[in-house]
Amino acid sequence: PAMEPGGRRREAAEYYRAHRVPQRMEEALNALFPLRPADLYGELANYFSKFSKAPVICKLVGRKVLDGVGQPTLEVEIHCRVKNYEKRICSTVMSSHSQIPENALPETTEADEKERNDSVSTAVEWVNESLNVMLRDLKPTDQYIVDKMLGEYFTKQVEEKQEIQKQEEEEAEATLALTSCTPSATALPGKKKATKPGKKVSVAERTIPPAEPVESVLCGSLAIGGTSLAIAKAGATISHVPLYLHIALLKHDQDSPKEMILPLPMVTLLNSEKISPAKLKLVKEVMLIPPVQLSLKQGIERVLDIQKEVMRLLEPPGKAQPDPQLADSKKGKAHNAGKKAPPRALKRISHLGCLITGCDNLEQPLLLMQTACNNIGLELGTDMYLAINCAAHELMDYVKGKYEILTGMFKSPDEMVDMYVELINKFPFIIALIDPLRKEDRQQWNNVCRALGSKCYLIAEDAATYISKLKIGQNINIPTCSGVVLKYINQTKVSDLIELTGLLEGQRHITILGSPDGESSDDSLVDLAVGLGARFVKLGGLSRGERVTKYNRLLAIEEELAENRTLR
Numbered sequence: 127p128a129m130e131p132g133g134r135r136r137e138a139a140e141y142y143r144a145h146r147v148p149q150r151m152e153e154a155l156n157a158l159f160p161l162r163p164a165d166l167y168g169e170l171a172n173y174f175s176k177f178s179k180a181p182v183i184c185k186l187v188g189r190k191v192l193d194g195v196g197q198p199t200l201e202v203e204i205h206c207r208v209k210n211y212e213k214r215i216c217s218t219v220m221s222s223h224s225q226i227p228e229n230a231l232p233e234t235t236e237a238d239e240k241e242r243n244d245s246v247s248t249a250v251e252w253v254n255e256s257l258n259v260m261l262r263d264l265k266p267t268d269q270y271i272v273d274k275m276l277g278e279y280f281t282k283q284v285e286e287k288q289e290i291q292k293q294e295e296e297e298a299e300a301t302l303a304l305t306s307c308t309p310s311a312t313a314l315p316g317k318k319k320a321t322k323p324g325k326k327v328s329v330a331e332r333t334i335p336p337a338e339p340v341e342s343v344l345c346g347s348l349a350i351g352g353t354s355l356a357i358a359k360a361g362a363t364i365s366h367v368p369l370y371l372h373i374a375l376l377k378h379d380q381d382s383p384k385e386m387i388l389p390l391p392m393v394t395l396l397n398s399e400k401i402s403p404a405k406l407k408l409v410k411e412v413m414l415i416p417p418v419q420l421s422l423k424q425g426i427e428r429v430l431d432i433q434k435e436v437m438r439l440l441e442p443p444g445k446a447q448p449d450p451q452l453a454d455s456k457k458g459k460a461h462n463a464g465k466k467a468p469p470r471a472l473k474r475i476s477h478l479g480c481l482i483t484g485c486d487n488l489e490q491p492l493l494l495m496q497t498a499c500n501n502i503g504l505e506l507g508t509d510m511y512l513a514i515n516c517a518a519h520e521l522m523d524y525v526k527g528k529y530e531i532l533t534g535m536f537k538s539p540d541e542m543v544d545m546y547v548e549l550i551n552k553f554p555f556i557i558a559l560i561d562p563l564r565k566e567d568r569q570q571w572n573n574v575c576r577a578l579g580s581k582c583y584l585i586a587e588d589a590a591t592y593i594s595k596l597k598i599g600q601n602i603n604i605p606t607c608s609g610v611v612l613k614y615i616n617q618t619k620v621s622d623l624i625e626l627t628g629l630l631e632g633q634r635h636i637t638i639l640g641s642p643d644g645e646s647s648d649d650s651l652v653d654l655a656v657g658l659g660a661r662f663v664k665l666g667g668l669s670r671g672e673r674v675t676k677y678n679r680l681l682a683i684e685e686e687l688a689e690n691r692t693l694r
Contacts, residue, residue: 150177181206181215181364182263186353188253190246191219193646194672195477197239198246202253202352204360206266215266215363218356218650220348223615223642241345248346252283257353266360269376273354273621280350280617287344334527334539335566337519341595347617354619355650369650370683373657377624385694386687388422389639389660390415391680392513392558393429394667395436396483396491397476400520404484408531410517411478412491414510415557415662422684426677428510430668433481435498440483477643479674480667487532492553507555515560518542519588522564539563539570547577558583560611560664565589571605579608587611587640587664596626609636611664614651627658640664645672649679656683 142148154173163169185205193199203217226238260279264272362372374383396412398404414432416425474482485491492512499506506512521529528536537545546562559582563570575584590596590610596603604610610630612623627637639655641664655663663680666673687693 150174175209178209180265180267181208181213182265183261183357183360184212184263186253186258186261186356187217188250188257188349188352190250191646193219193222193644194670195644197222197644198243199644199646200246200249200253200348200352202349202356204266204356206360206364208364215360216356218352218359219646219648220352220355221613221615221642221646221648221651222348222644223613224644245343245345245348249349249352252346252349253353257349261353261357266357266364269354269358269361270621272357273619276350276354276619280344280347283346284344334522334524335568337522337524337564338566338591341591343616348615350617350619351614354621355614358620359650368683368686369653370656373620373624373654374659376620377628377658383692385692386656387659387694388680388684388687389655389663390418391422391425391677392638392662392664393426393677394478394480394515394664395429395433395495397478397480397667398491399482399484401484402533404486405533406485406487406490406531407521407533408488408516408518408529409485409491409514410520411480411515411560412495413513413515413558413664414495415513416510417508423681426668426681428504431502432495432498432504432510433668435502436494437481439494439498439501440481475669476667477670478666479670479672488549492556496555510555511557512553512555513558513560513583514556515587516562517588518561519564539567540573543570543574543577546574550578550582554581556582558585558662560585560587561589563589563605565591565605568605571607575606575608583608583636585609585611585636585638587638607635609638609661611638611640612660613640613642614654615642620654623654623658627660631659636661638662638664641666641673641676647672647675649676652676652679652683656680 154170158166158169158173161169183204184207187203187205189201189203190198191201199220199222201217201219204215205212206215207213208215222242224238224242226234230238256279257276260275261272266272358372358376359369362369365372367375370386371382374386375381392413392415394411394413396409398406398409398412400407400410414429416422416428420428476482483491495512496506499510504510518529521531523530523536526536528538529542530536531542531545542563546559550556550559559578562574562584565571565586565588571584571586571589578584584607586604586607587610589607590604590612596610612626614623630637637658637660639651639658639660639662641651645666651665652663654660663676665676668674668677684693
């Protein structure tokens with residue numbers, strides 16, 4: 127039988143009283159009456175929303191998207207249950223990092239592309255299936271809980287893959303044992319074994335430490351990094367704070383920082399081409415670092431002025447008259463006639479968002495920078511500083527056991543140290559060298575740090591192993607250096623970065639957050655750098671949308687911190 131109206135009324139009254147609704151209603155009405163807000167119901171909604179349940183994750187969506195260079199990557203979208211409704215909170219797009227050198231063989235590149243495609247497809251599957259179920263009903267503000275679960279899930283995937291590989295190897299060995307009676311088959315395994323080291327058996331080879339094996343990246347690992355970062359973004363959105371502050375609060379146990387220091391940008395101006403006719407191989411990037419006394423806005427403007435002058439200097443002489451063919455194709459466009467047609471080299475912008483140029487010797491790009499600054503009344507070493515990414519690991523000739531720094535010119539690891547000492551003495555405005563040596567040449571890292579550590583930062587980017595391998599117990603597994611470039615890729619989690627930057631700071635190392643080659647238009651990297659208190663950010667050049675969006679974000683944060691008076 128249906129409940130009588132009196133009974134239902136009593137039940138309702140008890141239900142609301144148990145949830146303290148009448149008491150809170152009265153408090154709300156009393157609190158709002160003196161204010162007489164313009165939007166009364168809106169203000170009532172705000173008042174009651176303080177008592178609503180904390181949002182929880184209800185769905186993760188993974189999808190394959192393209193990054194800034196047209197390569198597939200992963201997007202992770204977070205949906206939460208907010209006040210009884212499902213709501214899309216945010217999404218994040220992962221950057222990807224290729225380990226393939228620029229001059230790789232076409233088949234290597236093809237294999238890399240296939241691997242990347244498979245990895246993104248696997249990652250999409252993980253996000254939409256396992257992780258979607260695993261993280262449901264958790265709070266997006268519980269970053270450490272989520273990251274712990276993501277870490278455990280990843281470890282399980284690695285173990286499963288190792289198990290499969292072990293089985294495959296055992297099966298292969300069993301097949302081999304069966305066929306080993308045929309003479310042709312016995313020759314094969316031996317032959318195969320000899321091919322790889324064969325190339326490297328040379329006298330010089332023994333004098334340098336061999337290259338450490340390339341860390342294998344687990345297919346699908348992007349899902350871990352993408353989800354961890356998306357959760358951090360969702361946590362910030364739900365807490366109504368910017369991501370950089372959310373990260374800083376996570377790092378400092380919810381203790382709000384009194385002031386924040388912005389990282390200085392390392393802005394890439396030139397990307398040195400390593401193919402003929404250019405002879406110089408040693409320099410991968412020439413970067414500018416504005417002085418600390420300038421605001422970032424002023425610093426970036428100054429970099430742009432220098433860039434404009436560099437472009438002017440690189441224009442070949444006698445190009446004031448337009449090319450007749452060019453003029454021909456643009457009949458009727460008289461306004462083009464007087465303008466200089468930019469040289470072919472300048473029309474080429476690298477995927478790093480800067481000019482591609484070829485050089486014949488190490489001093490050429492440095493003198494170019496010096497001249498450009500002098501021409502506009504700036505002095506390198508006071509008004510602007512230089513950094514060089516040497517990317518030395520790309521130059522090692524393993525047969526000779528030496529680095530090829532110019533076409534046909536080779537230097538041993540010890541000679542490299544002498545060369546850098548000479549370089550910094552001659553050009554003291556260079557305040558950072560990135561990857562001056564391979565990570566394997568630890569003795570030479572020691573020597574170069576002893577010789578130059580007080581004059582210039584010696585930074586490991588590729589020379590620092592992957593984030594997952596950086597931490598061994600409480601020690602950092604890197605050669606002696608001033609600091610490390612950390613990249614947010616693969617299975618990196620937000621909590622890993624928080625822990626690592628803490629460890630690096632404890633060991634007086636500086637942290638640089640760096641942009642990988644395959645950059646996406648997601649600007650979270652800048653918030654991570656600010657929140658973690660990184661000393662520098664390395665974002666590439668001031669061109670290409672996926673790079674510029676990060677510089678714009680950095681400037682927006684500077685403005686925001688200046689307004690809140692929390693900028694140091």
